[in-house]
Each structure stands twice: as structure tokens, then as C-alpha cells.
Amino acid sequence: MxxxxxxxxxxxxxxxxxxxxxxxxxxxxxxxxxxxxxxxxxxxxxxxxxxxxxxxxxxxxxxxxxxxxxxxxxxxxxxxxxxxxxxxxxxxxxxxxxxxxxxxxxxxxxxxxxxxxxxxxxxxxxxxxxxxxxxxxxxxxxxxxxxxxxxxxxxxxxxxxxxxxxxxxxLPQGDPMYPEDQITDRSERFLAAEIIREKLFRLLGEELPYSINVEIEKYEQEGDLRRIFAAILVDKANQKAIIIGKGGEKLKRVSSEARVDMEQMFEGRVYLEVWVKVRSGWADDIRFLKQLSGEG
Structure with missing residues (x-):
């Protein structure tokens, strides 16, 4: 060929x-x-x-x-x-x-x-x-x-x-489907949530429950400044304390490290607020799963 x-x-x-x-x-x-x-x-x-x-x-x-x-x-x-x-x-x-x-x-x-x-x-x-x-x-x-x-x-x-x-x-012969400088078809909003989720996995390790996700509730951009407000979703109330940590130490570290990564990826300043919400049963809620994946 x-x-x-x-x-x-x-x-x-x-x-x-x-x-x-x-x-x-x-x-x-x-x-x-x-x-x-x-x-x-x-x-x-x-x-x-x-x-x-x-x-x-x-x-x-x-x-x-x-x-x-x-x-x-x-x-x-x-x-x-x-x-x-x-x-x-x-x-x-x-x-x-x-x-x-x-x-x-x-x-x-x-x-x-x-x-x-x-x-x-x-x-x-x-x-x-x-x-x-x-x-x-x-x-x-x-x-x-x-x-x-x-x-x-x-x-x-x-x-x-x-x-x-x-x-x-x-691969099939044909023209490119995306501009040559594009590296993903995902939005900055999606990538911001993924960065926060990675920090949770890396910093909490085995403490981290499987029923966890990140939802970007508000995403605003003014020039090179992005204001991002994110909620970490957990299934049970006792999981909230695990993520926040003593004196809020773990959540602060997640937020700080995520913000640094976002500024590097987006090539601009980021103001990031992160908090934890309990939403019981979300991992077994098909309608909510479709909402998270953009299908509904």
C-alpha cells in the first residue's frame, strides 16, 4: 500500500x-x-x-x-x-x-x-x-x-x-478532517473537568470512591482570563469529607494543581473554584449519565 x-x-x-x-x-x-x-x-x-x-x-x-x-x-x-x-x-x-x-x-x-x-x-x-x-x-x-x-x-x-x-x-486515503493544529474535538469545558478528575485520582489514590465525577457549572472567559466553577459529585455524604480533607487541605491541593495544568493547556490565566456535592445514586441514573456524556 x-x-x-x-x-x-x-x-x-x-x-x-x-x-x-x-x-x-x-x-x-x-x-x-x-x-x-x-x-x-x-x-x-x-x-x-x-x-x-x-x-x-x-x-x-x-x-x-x-x-x-x-x-x-x-x-x-x-x-x-x-x-x-x-x-x-x-x-x-x-x-x-x-x-x-x-x-x-x-x-x-x-x-x-x-x-x-x-x-x-x-x-x-x-x-x-x-x-x-x-x-x-x-x-x-x-x-x-x-x-x-x-x-x-x-x-x-x-x-x-x-x-x-x-x-x-x-487509513483511508483522503483529506484531513480537522485543521492541522487541532489536537482534540473536545471543548475547554470538558478538558477542565478532566484535569480536575485526574488530580482527584492522583492525590486521593485508593481513598477515592468509584462513584465520582466532575461537573463544570459555570465557564466564563474575559480576554485571556477564564473563570471556572466546578462541582465534584459524590454518591454518599461520608465521601465528601474524604475529598475535602482535614481543614480543606486535599480539596485545596486538587484545585491548585488543576489550575496550574489548565493555565498551561489553555495558555492563559485561570480563576478556579471547586466544591463537593452529594448527589445520591448518580452512578446508576441513566438520564444523568447521558447528560454527563452530552447525549441528553
Whole structure:
């Protein structure tokens, strides 16, 4: 397949929770647009990232990790999102962790369509003995008819260009769908909420409840100053105290670090106010889920 023509298409990034999909997306784009943490299930929205170069435009779709452990309406909606995404794209990156392939990975593998080119992306190769990678790659090649297998370290930016080179010729030939300097189709309002949510995951760690989200209640811009007012939504009253912390220390740190990241991303000053609200049962409220995702 010739690379002389411009190629432009949609590429899904799928895999079980916590294999590094969001980190991979951020390095493919060259800028952070999807949140990352060590806690599984940090991505709850489809986040579109765009990488444009001289020969191609990749429109990446970051999906939630397919979730089986915590069954509720929220995770059922996330799993449906994964399945829908796979039918809408031109190519798929199936991300697994080096030397690890378990039942959760197998469940995602079973969702992969046969009529789309699928690359196996073996992530976190920097954390393992390289001599064990080849046997693992051979075992994985027997599980599915992959278009290719690319070992990478998303965190260390190893083999990222090789992955782009492998996928590029398989995208449809055609003009770019977005301006060459655009890196996402998400609004600043959405990205602001994601930055706050990332700080919550990173600073609270295992203390953080699964039933949590961030809602931007007001977003105003005056010149290069953005005024952002955000509510952290929790399911139970006792979770509110966990997030606020003693003397408000944890919430202040979340707000301060989020504001710094926003100023860097938006290239302007940010005034940020963050508070915590209890909204019982929101994780099982389908109407509210649709509102959060912009569907309702």
C-alpha cells in the first residue's frame, strides 16, 4: 500500500482497565488530553485526540476500559461505548501489558471485529525482561489475526513513531478532517473537568470512591482570563469529607494543581473554584449519565 497519498481516518484504542491506553493516547498526540492515574477506570468519556503530520491525520478515540468487576448502570454504559466504538473506526489498537494476558484481556479480545485491521500494542516493555517478549508476542499472534504487533512503552515514548508508521498506510486515503493544529474535538469545558478528575485520582489514590465525577457549572472567559466553577459529585455524604480533607487541605491541593495544568493547556490565566456535592445514586441514573456524556 502506497504512502504517497494523504491518509486520514479514525483509530480506536481499546483494552482492559489500567493497561496505559490514556498514556498512549497522550504520547501519540504529543500533549495530555486524556487523564491518567494508577487507579483503573479513570477514563469515562470517549476522548478524541488528533495527530496530523505531513502524510496523514490520525483521529484517535480513547475508550473506557471494559469493566466487569463493578457492575452498575455507569459501567454497563461504558461497556456499550466500547462495543459501539469498534464498529465506527478504520483501525483498532488493542493494548495489553507486556507478559500479562488474563480473563479481562480475553473479554476485550472477543469484542474485536474481524473486518477491521487490529494492531496488538504491547505496552510497558520497559518494565520487563526483553528476552521474554518474543515468546509472549508469538503466543499472542496465535490468538488473533492481527495486522501487526508493536511493542511500546507509552510512558517512556518508546516505539510511538513506529506504531504510527505501521497504522498510517491502512487509513483511508483522503483529506484531513480537522485543521492541522487541532489536537482534540473536545471543548475547554470538558478538558477542565478532566484535569480536575485526574488530580482527584492522583492525590486521593485508593481513598477515592468509584462513584465520582466532575461537573463544570459555570465557564466564563474575559480576554485571556477564564473563570471556572466546578462541582465534584459524590454518591454518599461520608465521601465528601474524604475529598475535602482535614481543614480543606486535599480539596485545596486538587484545585491548585488543576489550575496550574489548565493555565498551561489553555495558555492563559485561570480563576478556579471547586466544591463537593452529594448527589445520591448518580452512578446508576441513566438520564444523568447521558447528560454527563452530552447525549441528553
Amino acid at each position: 502506497s504512502d504517497t497519498q494523504f491518509h486520514s481516518g479514525f483509530v480506536a484504542i481499546v483494552g482492559r482497565p489500567n493497561v496505559g491506553k490514556s498514556t498512549l493516547l497522550n504520547h501519540l498526540i504529543g500533549q495530555k488530553i486524556s487523564i491518567t492515574s494508577r487507579k483503573a477506570q479513570t477514563t469515562r468519556h470517549r476522548v478524541t485526540g488528533i495527530h496530523t503530520d505531513e502524510h496523514s491525520q490520525f483521529v484517535f478515540v480513547d475508550t473506557p476500559g471494559f469493566q466487569t468487576r463493578h457492575r452498575n448502570a455507569m459501567n454497563d454504559a461504558l461497556n456499550k461505548s466500547v462495543k459501539t466504538t469498534l464498529g465506527d473506526v478504520d483501525a483498532i489498537l488493542f493494548v495489553v501489558e507486556a507478559l500479562k494476558f488474563g480473563p479481562a484481556d480475553e473479554e476485550v479480545l472477543q469484542l474485536l471485529p474481524k473486518h477491521r485491521p487490529v494492531w496488538l500494542v504491547i505496552n510497558k516493555i520497559d518494565k520487563h525482561d526483553k528476552t521474554l517478549l518474543l515468546p509472549f508476542m508469538q503466543q499472542m499472534a496465535e490468538r488473533f489475526d492481527f495486522a501487526g504487533i508493536v511493542p511500546v512503552s507509552a510512558e517512556k515514548h518508546i516505539q510511538i513513531e513506529a506504531l504510527l508508521d505501521a497504522v498510517r498506510p491502512h
